[in-house]
Amino acid sequence: MTTTQRYLYLTAWSLFVLLVLLAVFGGWLKPHGIGPDQYISFEKRMVGGEERYVVPPYKPDGRFLFGTDHRGYDILSLLMNGMKYTLSFALLVTLARFAAGLPLGLLAGVKGRGRGALSSLQVIFSAVPAILFVFPALVGIYYTLHVDMGLPPGHPNLRWFAAFSFLLLTFVGVFHIANQFSDRAYFFAGKPYVTAARLMGAGSGRIILRHVLPQLKNEILFAFLAEFVQVLFLMGQLSVMGIFLFGGEIFDMESPGYVVFLTTSGEWCSMIAYGAKMMRYFPWIILSAGGVFTATILIVQFFLSQLKLQHERRA
C-alpha cells in the first residue's frame, strides 16, 4: 500500500467513525437547546445600519452557525439532534431488507428453485423508480392518519405511519437483494466442494452457513453500505414530496391560514421538507439540511470505495 493509499484509507475510516460518533452523541454535543425555552419571538438586530426588531428565521451568523428556523431554534443543533433518528431509521430499513432478502436469495440460489420468480420480482420492482410504488401508498396514509395536521409526539397514528413506512420501504428493496445473492449463491453452489458436501449429506442450511456465507461476507458488507445509501436517497426523495417521519408541530405564520410544519426533533427529512418549501426566502435551511445529508452520503460512499480497494489489494 502506498502512502497516498494508506492516507485515503485512514481518512475514510476517520470520517466514518466521526459520522457514527456524531449520530450517537450529537444530541449532547449540540451548541443550543431545541426545546420550547429556546423560542425567540423577536430580537433587536442591526439591519441596514439600523437597529430593528426582527423575527426569525435568522441568517447564519456567529451565534447560529447555520441560522435558525421560524421558532428561532438553531438549525445546527436541530440537525445534530435529528441525525440519530434519520440514520437509525435508514439503518433499520437496510437491516430489515437484508434480514428478509439475504436468506431468501441464498436459499433460492443453493436449492436452485425459485430463482426465476425472484428474478421477475426484482425486475418488477427495479423497472420503475421505487418512489412510484412508495409515494402513492404513503401520501394516502399520511393524510388519512392526519399526520399532516401535526400530531403530538406519541400519538398512535404516528406509530402506525412509522410502522407502515418502515414495512413499505423494506418491501420495495427486498427482491433485488434476494436476486443479487441468489445469483452469487448459485455460483458457489456449483463448486465441487459444495457438491461434495451435499453428497456427504449436508443440507441447504449447512451449505449456506459453512460454504457460501464465508465466501460472501465482504460482498454482503459492501452491498449493505450501498443499500444504506439507496435508502437514504429514497428517504430524501420522499421528504421533498412532503412525506417524513417523527411528527412535529404546526407553526402559524403571520399570513392567515399559512402554516408550516416544523420538526421538534430535528429529523433530517422533515428539515429538508421544511427547507424546500422556504428555499426562496430562507435558503440556509435547505442548504444546511441538504448539505449534511449529502455529506453523510458522500462519507459512506467514500468509506465503501476505500473498503473495496483495500479488499482488492489484499486479494
Add this chain to the structure above:
Amino acid sequence: MIRNIVRALIILLGVVAGIILLSSMNRAFQSKLDMDHLYVFTYEGRATLPEIVNKVPETRITDASSNLVEVPPGKARQFRRSFILKDGVRSVMMVSGPASFSITAYKDAVVNQVRAFAKGDLGYLVRTPTSSKVTQHPLQHYLQQMLETSLTYFLPGLAAGIFVGYLGAVIGAVRSGLGRFFDGLHGLVMGIPDFFIVALLQLLGIYLVKLTDRQVFKILQYNEGTPFLIPFVVIAVFPAVLVYGTLKLAIQRELTESYVVTGMAKGLSHRSIIWKHVLRNTTEDVLSVMPKVVTVSLGGMVIAESMSHIVGIGGYYLNPKFMTVTSLPATCIVLGGMALIFQLFFLLLRKWLVVSTREVAS
C-alpha cells in the same frame, strides 16, 4: 420469443398490480378528526393553559396533562385560529382519533380502483379555487399536455446524459490525467441526491436574478413557460455518471485482454485501439446498465417537476394549482409504462447490436 413476450406481460402486470395494491393501502386505515377538541401547547414562562383558555370564550380544559381543550361542537377548525393568535401559544393541533385497520375496506378499495380503471375513470384533479368556484377535471383533460411537457426535457436530458457519460469515459480512457479528474467528479456527483441538485440550481437561478436583474433561467412554473434547464440537468446527471462508471470499468477490463496486447505489439496507438476495438466490445456493458439509467432518470424527473411546480406527468401532485388529486395511481402507472417502453427499446437494441456467442447444440 413467446416466452419473452409472456415475461414482459407478467412484468407489466406486476408493475400495475403493485401500484394499485400499494396506492389503495390508505383506504384500509380509518381515523376520524375530533372536531370538538384541540391540543393547545403554550410556551413555558409566558403563559399557562388555564390563562389561555380563559381568554377564549366557550372553551374549557378537558385534560391538562395532555393539553386537551374542549371547544363548541364541530368548531375545532374555527377555534384553532382563535387560540393561535393568543400570545404565549406555541402550537395548536387538531385531535385525531386512533386509526383502525380493516382488510375488508382495503379489499373493497382495490376492487373499486380496478373497476374505475376498467370504466376509463383515471381519477380527477381539483383546481385550487381562484374565486368561490371549485372546478374538477378528469385526468384525461391534462394527460396529453403533461406527457408533452415531461417528454420535452426527459428525452433530451436522457440522451444528453448518455452521450456525456459515454464521451467522458472514452476521453478519460484516452487521457489518463483527465480520467483521474473525471473519476473524482464521478464519485462526487454519485453522492449528491437529486433533490439537492434541484435546490442548488434553483438557488443559483435566484442568485443570478439578483446579480443581473433579469431572469437567466426559470426555476418555477407559473402561468406560462415551463422551466427547462433544471429538469434537463437533473435528468441528465445520473445517466451520465452511471454510463461513465460502467463504461470506464468495461474499458479497463477490455484493455487487459490479449487482443489489445496484440494490437499494441503490432504498433497500434492507444487511442485507435480504444476507438476501433475496445468500444465495440463494451456495447453490451453499456446497454446492460440502461434499465437502471432510465429508472434513475425518471426518479429525477419526478423530483425536479415536484420542486419546480411543473405540471408534468411526474410532479403535478404537489403543484399549488391543484387542491386535491385522485389520479396519482393512474399517472404512476403511466410513468411505469414509460419506463418499461424505454427498457424494451434498449432490450431490442441489445439484441440487435450485441452478437451472442453462446454455443448452440448441433
